[in-house]
Amino acid sequence: MDNFIFHNPVKLMFGKGQVSNLAGELKKYGNNVLVVYGGGSIKKNGVYEDVMNTLKDGGLTVHEFGGVEPNPRLTTAIAAADLCKRANIDVIIAVGGGSVIDCTKLIACAAKYDGNPWDFVVQKAVPQDALPFGTVLTLSATSSEMNAGSVITNEETQEKYGWGTPFNYPKFSILDPTYTMSVPRDQTVNGIVDTMSHIFEEYFNESSNTPFQDEMCESALRTLISTGAEVVDNPNDYDLRATMMLAGVWGLNGFLRMGYAGDWGTHEMEHAVSAVYDIPHAGGLSILFPQWMRYTMHLNPQRFAQLAINSFGVDATGKSDEETALEGISKLEEFWASIGAPGKLADFDIDGSKIELMAEKAASRGPVGNFAKLGKDDVVQILKNSL
Numbered sequence: 001m002d003n004f005i006f007h008n009p010v011k012l013m014f015g016k017g018q019v020s021n022l023a024g025e026l027k028k029y030g031n032n033v034l035v036v037y038g039g040g041s042i043k044k045n046g047v048y049e050d051v052m053n054t055l056k057d058g059g060l061t062v063h064e065f066g067g068v069e070p071n072p073r074l075t076t077a078i079a080a081a082d083l084c085k086r087a088n089i090d091v092i093i094a095v096g097g098g099s100v101i102d103c104t105k106l107i108a109c110a111a112k113y114d115g116n117p118w119d120f121v122v123q124k125a126v127p128q129d130a131l132p133f134g135t136v137l138t139l140s141a142t143s144s145e146m147n148a149g150s151v152i153t154n155e156e157t158q159e160k161y162g163w164g165t166p167f168n169y170p171k172f173s174i175l176d177p178t179y180t181m182s183v184p185r186d187q188t189v190n191g192i193v194d195t196m197s198h199i200f201e202e203y204f205n206e207s208s209n210t211p212f213q214d215e216m217c218e219s220a221l222r223t224l225i226s227t228g229a230e231v232v233d234n235p236n237d238y239d240l241r242a243t244m245m246l247a248g249v250w251g252l253n254g255f256l257r258m259g260y261a262g263d264w265g266t267h268e269m270e271h272a273v274s275a276v277y278d279i280p281h282a283g284g285l286s287i288l289f290p291q292w293m294r295y296t297m298h299l300n301p302q303r304f305a306q307l308a309i310n311s312f313g314v315d316a317t318g319k320s321d322e323e324t325a326l327e328g329i330s331k332l333e334e335f336w337a338s339i340g341a342p343g344k345l346a347d348f349d350i351d352g353s354k355i356e357l358m359a360e361k362a363a364s365r366g367p368v369g370n371f372a373k374l375g376k377d378d379v380v381q382i383l384k385n386s387l
Contacts, residue, residue, distance in 0.1 A: 001207050001259025008254050010146045011172040014246070016238075018174045019050050019136060022093065023058025025172045029132040030090020032061045036080060036104050037095045038068045045182040047138055051095055063087050068096065071153045071160065071274055071281065072103035074118055081110035081117065084131060092133035094170075097187075098142025098194075101135050105150040105168040108133050121152050121163045130167035136174045139183055140241075140248035141191035141282065143198065145173035147253050153275055159361060160275035162267070175249065177241040185232055189339050190282035191248060192228040196221060197285040198251040201267060203307060204296075204371040207260035214306070216256055221311040223247060225335055232339050265369025266292045269379055272362035279348045286341035291385045293329045296372040301325055345386050355383045 013021050026033055033055060042048040055062050065080045084092070084107065094104035110117035112129040119125035135145045144150065148168035153160040183191070203217045224247055231240040250256065269292070270284035297304045301321035308314040308328020312335075316324040337343055345351075359379040367373035374382075 001210050001213070004259050006254060006258055008146065008169070010170050010253075012146065012175060012249070013172065014175045015242075016176055016178055018176050019054055022051065022054045022134070022136065022174060023060060025134055026055070026060060026091050026093060027058065029171065031059070032063070032088060032090040034063045034065060034080070034084055034087070034089045034092045034107075035095060036065050036068060036092060036100055036107065038066065038070075038097070038100050040066060041182070042095055042138060045138075045179070047095060047136065047179050051093070051136060063089065068100045068103045069153075070099050071278055072099045072106075072151075074106075074121075074152055074154045074156075077103050077106040077110055077117060077152065080107040081113075084111035089131060092131055093136065094133060095136045095138065097137070097139030097191075098144040101137075101142070101144040101170070102150040102152065104133050104135075105144070105148075106152055107131075109165070109167055118152075118154055120165070121154075121161050123163070127165050127167045132171050134172045134174070135170050136176075136179070137245070138179045139187060139191055140180055140245040141194040143195075143249050143252035145170060145175065146249050149252070151271065151281075153278075158275045159364075160271040161365075162264075162271070175245055177238055177245050180241050180245060181236050181238075183235070185235070185340065188232055188235065188244075189341050190280055191244065192224060192232075192339060193282040193286045193336060193341050195244075195248045195251040196224050197266065197282070197289055199224075199256060200289060201264050202252075202257045202260075202262040204263045204303065205257070205260035206263075206370045210259060213256060213259060214310075218307065218310040220247060220250060220256070221307075225311070228339060229335070261370055263369045263371035265372060265374055268368045269358075269362045269382065272358040272379075273345070273350070273383075275361060276354055276358055277348060277350055279350075283342050283348065286336045287343060287345055287347070287386050288382065290329050290333050290343075291382050292372075293332075294326070295378070295382050295385065296374075297322065297325050297329075299372055304328065345383070350387070352384065352387055355380055358383060 108130040109127040304325030305321040312331040363376040
């Protein structure tokens with residue numbers, strides 16, 4: 001493994017009723033609060049009422065900004081940042097899933113910046129300050145509640161990129177599994193796919209001598225497979241939701257990637273796809289990841305075989321590494337299909353007419369991935385294989 005420095009400053013409050021701590025945590029940073037949320041589902045499932053009652057009882061001044069998109073947009077973040085400046089907001093609370101939290105990270109930085117916050121996303125500028133923010137999580141998937149990453153879409157240029165700075169860490173995150181029980185089946189499936197995909201990106205990395213990290217990734221995937229198969233049919237089971245919520249945090253909070261960066265090529269490709277077609281991020285990943293695996297397996301068949309054996313229970317007796325690996329990839333596809341995840345781009349009515357455009361966007365900033373450094377032609381072929 002490589003040398004590394006690890007630091008994660010996020011305070012987690014996990015379990016039923018933890019929203020009671022919200023006002024006290026926010027008051028550490030000020031009394032003028034902006035509540036950021038998405039399309040309004042929190043007003044239907046009781047989360048909004050819990051949050052607002054807590055803030056009211058705490059004597060906080062509350063402003064609201066709703067309507068954050070599933071693929072959060074630059075223009076939305078700019079509008080919310082402008083509100084922060086006008087209202088002299090002290091602290092932000094993001095109530096929602098990864099998209100709301102990702103958008104809040106840009107809002108927090110943009111509120112302390114006079115230029116175009118897209119500068120941060122494309123690394124033309126580095127934030128020097130940001131508003132503090134916390135989160136109340138309602139969807140297990142991205143670990144944005146415990147990391148410094150954010151993904152933002154520029155709808156005008158059809159670009160979608162990940163970015164991050166130390167200012168992007170939440171000050172605290174409240175994780176109550178009961179807040180995920182009303183999540184629709186398709187969004188629950190997306191959360192399972194997203195969390196597993198994060199672990200795959202970390203598992204296929206550019207380093208060596210990572211047996212401890214390998215074991216953590218492999219066991220996490222086994223848990224996600226067994227729990228995921230149950231939770232889609234038992235959405236009100238607290239223990240299952242709690243397991244999924246903790247797995248979602250652990251998938252990308254930095255613990256599994258100590259000593260390496262991971263690949264992230266499939267995420268780069270999916271960002272290009274959803275920038276052009278605005279499909280669900282996890283839907284794109286469930287289509288692209290098995291095809292990426294088949295395309296890059298030749299680089300290290302033994303590693304793919306190891307995953308197949310240790311996470312998908314493939315019996316390797318009498319089989320080559322390649323045969324074992326391919327069986328594992330098939331088992332991944334079968335599992336994702338069994339819970340209702342899409343398997344082809346055609347499931348979103350995507351044909352081959354914009355493959356060149358998507359490949360250009362994916363490869364616009366250099367080689368795609370670290371474990372497998374792919375060029376534009378490689379991306380074109382993987383996208384064609386995904387049709």
